Amino acid sequence: MSDDTFDLIIVGGGPGGYTAAIRAAQLGMKTACVEKRGALGGTCLNVGCIPSKALLKSSELFEEAQHDFENRGINIGSIKLDLEKMLDQKNTTVTGLTQGIEFLLKKNKVTYIKGAGELQGGGRVEVTADGKSHVIKGTKILIATGSDVMPLPNVEIDEKQIVSSTGALELTKVPKKLVVIGAGVIGLELGTVWRRLGAEVTVIEYLDRVLPGLDNEVAKTTQRILKKQKMKFKLGTKVTGAKVAKSGVTLTMEPAKGGDSETLKADVVLLAIGRRPYTQGLGLEDLGVELDKAGRIIVDKNFKSNIDGVYAIGDVIEGPMLAHKAEDEGVVCVEMMAGQKPHINYDTIPGVIYTWPEIASVGKTEEQLKEAGIDYNVGKVPFMANSRARAIGSTDGFAKILADKKTDKVLGVHIIGADAGTVIHECVLAMEFGASAEDIARTCHAHPTLNEAVKEAALAVAGRTINS
Numbered sequence: 493m494s495d496d497t498f499d500l501i502i503v504g505g506g507p508g509g510y511t512a513a514i515r516a517a518q519l520g521m522k523t524a525c526v527e528k529r530g531a532l533g534g535t536c537l538n539v540g541c542i543p544s545k546a547l548l549k550s551s552e553l554f555e556e557a558q559h560d561f562e563n564r565g566i567n568i569g570s571i572k573l574d575l576e577k578m579l580d581q582k583n584t585t586v587t588g589l590t591q592g593i594e595f596l597l598k599k600n601k602v603t604y605i606k607g608a609g610e611l612q613g614g615g616r617v618e619v620t621a622d623g624k625s626h627v628i629k630g631t632k633i634l635i636a637t638g639s640d641v642m643p644l645p646n647v648e649i650d651e652k653q654i655v656s657s658t659g660a661l662e663l664t665k666v667p668k669k670l671v672v673i674g675a676g677v678i679g680l681e682l683g684t685v686w687r688r689l690g691a692e693v694t695v696i697e698y699l700d701r702v703l704p705g706l707d708n709e710v711a712k713t714t715q716r717i718l719k720k721q722k723m724k725f726k727l728g729t730k731v732t733g734a735k736v737a738k739s740g741v742t743l744t745m746e747p748a749k750g751g752d753s754e755t756l757k758a759d760v761v762l763l764a765i766g767r768r769p770y771t772q773g774l775g776l777e778d779l780g781v782e783l784d785k786a787g788r789i790i791v792d793k794n795f796k797s798n799i800d801g802v803y804a805i806g807d808v809i810e811g812p813m814l815a816h817k818a819e820d821e822g823v824v825c826v827e828m829m830a831g832q833k834p835h836i837n838y839d840t841i842p843g844v845i846y847t848w849p850e851i852a853s854v855g856k857t858e859e860q861l862k863e864a865g866i867d868y869n870v871g872k873v874p875f876m877a878n879s880r881a882r883a884i885g886s887t888d889g890f891a892k893i894l895a896d897k898k899t900d901k902v903l904g905v906h907i908i909g910a911d912a913g914t915v916i917h918e919c920v921l922a923m924e925f926g927a928s929a930e931d932i933a934r935t936c937h938a939h940p941t942l943n944e945a946v947k948e949a950a951l952a953v954a955g956r957t958i959n960s
Contacts, residue, residue: 498524500826501617501630503609503774506534508806508818509636510593516826517600524628525597526619528608532593534638536815538586539658544681546582547661548846551688560885573689575666582661611775615801618775632801632829635789636822637774639767639807644673646733647763653741654734654761657682666690667759671743673731675702677845679764680718684847687723694724694756696731698748698765703845707857707906709892714851714908717888726756734761769808784810795825803829817841840923844913849875849889852916855904855923858894867897871929871952875909877960878948879940886910891945893919893929895953900928905946915942929953 500516502509505527513525531538557571597604605628607621615629641649641656651659660682666689672679675697687693695702702718702725703711715725726745732753733744741761746753769788776783782790782798789797789804796803805825806818820836827834845851861868872892875881889909895902905919922932932950937943944959951957 496626496628498522498603498628498630500524500632500634500829501526501609501615501628502634502636503611503617504534504636504638504806505529505532505593505604506636506638506806506818507536507815508638508822509534509634510597511819512634512636512805512822512826513602514596514600515823516829517602519826519830521826521830522603524603524605524630526605526607526609526617526628528606528621530606531590532597532604533586533590534815535640536638537589537593539661541815542589543582543586543661544657544678544685545846546585547578547685548681550578550581551685552848555688563885573666575664575689579662579664608773610773611779611781611802613775613779630801632803634795634822634825635771635774635776635797635802635804635808636806636818637770637808638818639813640770641763642766642768644731644763644765647673647731647743647761648734649763650736653736653759654763656763660686660760660762660764663760668692669694669740669758670760670762671696671741671756671758672762672764673743674764674766675699675715675725675727676704676764676766679762680714680847681845682762682764683723684718684721687721692722692724694726694758696726696729696743696745696756698728698730700728700748702727703851705857706843706851707853707892707904708859710851710853710906710908713889714845714847717849717908718847767807767813771808794828795821811838812841812843814841814843837924840920842913842916842920844916846913849886849909850912851908852912853904853906854916854920855902856894857904857906861894861903866903868894868903869897869900869929869953870894871949871954873945873948873952873957873960875942875945878909878942878945879959880942880944881910883940884910891915891949893932893946893949893953895929900930900953902927902929902932905949907945909942909945911942915946918943918946 499521502525516523607619610618670691672683672695683693702715728748730748731745735742743756805821807813824834824836842854874890876887892906894904929950937947
């Protein structure tokens with residue numbers, strides 16, 4: 493096998509791509525990972541999950557120091573924001589992790605190729621970088637190119653005054669007024685960052701609710717808590733245009749169901765209406781790779797497209813656009829290539845939103861169970877009844893378990909509360925093993941911990957709570 497011929501070529505070095513590359517190499521495949529960004533980790537690590545969490549933590553500490561420390565008997569004087577240093581800390585975190593992934597590829601003998609990959613057919617991939625291109629060949633090709641920002645007509649991103657999530661992570665000063673278009677995960681997380689740092693934040697959403705797809709009770713509670721934190725909302729509203737001037741941005745909008753137009757001025761506008769699969773410019777159309785109406789690659793249960801030897805995972809196929817979903821798919825896909833029998837359970841993939849309190853969910857929502865005609869019991873307890881939540885001063889929210897009415901099997905768990913993203917994982921594991929609510933209720937939980945709310949919610953399913 494020549495230096496330009498591989499068992500597997502992975503196009504995309506994000507969470508799905510680099511994870512698949514490492515696993516494939518462990519399984520004995522000669523593997524190449526092609527990434528055009530110049531840094532591994534994809535959107536998640538470079539301009540998404542990781543930098544946003546760094547800023548969420550820093551802004552949380554800033555807000556705590558301003559408003560909570562004194563209540564705890566900690567007097568530290570005046571608080572001053574050093575935004576440049578805060579951004580430097582975020583960038584240092586990202587750089588360290590991207591370099592770490594590059595080391596892992598080298599450690600596992602994966603060939604890392606910088607450049608944009610385009611499929612040419614016959615297992616050939618043309619890689620272009622700095623105006624120069626060369627062709628490599630693989631027995632199998634895995635598309636893991638992730639997703640890109642969803643555009644909005646008449647709202648043109650310049651990453652200065654009208655920004656995507658990328659630009660929102662690089663603002664050099666705190667805007668006095670920030671308007672967020674889209675009340676999804678990205679919009680609420682980044683809106684929270686800049687609100688904490690001093691911006692007046694207004695969120696505009698086309699639908700009549702925040703966080704589409706989330707359990708409705710959790711979504712309503714989230715909006716109520718964020719409003720208490722001084723975040724403003726305009727729901728059921730359609731943005732029709734944006735005019736940029738030195739003085740700021742003027743948005744035009746109208747009711748989603750029709751009505752009179754109005755305007756809203758902002759220093760900065762964040763467009764966060766979702767993401768779309770990155771499948772353009774890869775040569776897929778010329779090759780005849782079948783796409784759905786959303787531009788996603790259609791694959792079978794083995795992640796194989798309609799073209800022999802071409803596979804796809806992550807954001808470019810159907811399913812939630814989550815880094816951990818892509819990682820699991822990458823491992824399962826290459827293990828299947830190697831003849832193994834792995835599995836992935838899409839009903840136990842958790843989702844987390846890193847506002848404060850955090851929001852975490854796994855499995856079905858109440859709305860989905862009702863639509864499917866499944867009878868279920870609900871066990872719900874407020875964090876106000878949890879000793880640890882009261883001790884740390886974070887009592888907003890609740891834990892809710894949905895269990896089958898006949899079998900008691902856990903069908904869904906929804907938590908809004910402190911560290912919900914960590915707390916949810918015992919529920920993910922329980923569901924992976926097909927646990928009942930009683931199984932969770934009879935499992936000893938350390939005291940005092942936030943996870944006791946999960947046990948109490950499991951007890952509530954059977955109507956026998958102890959502490960609430």
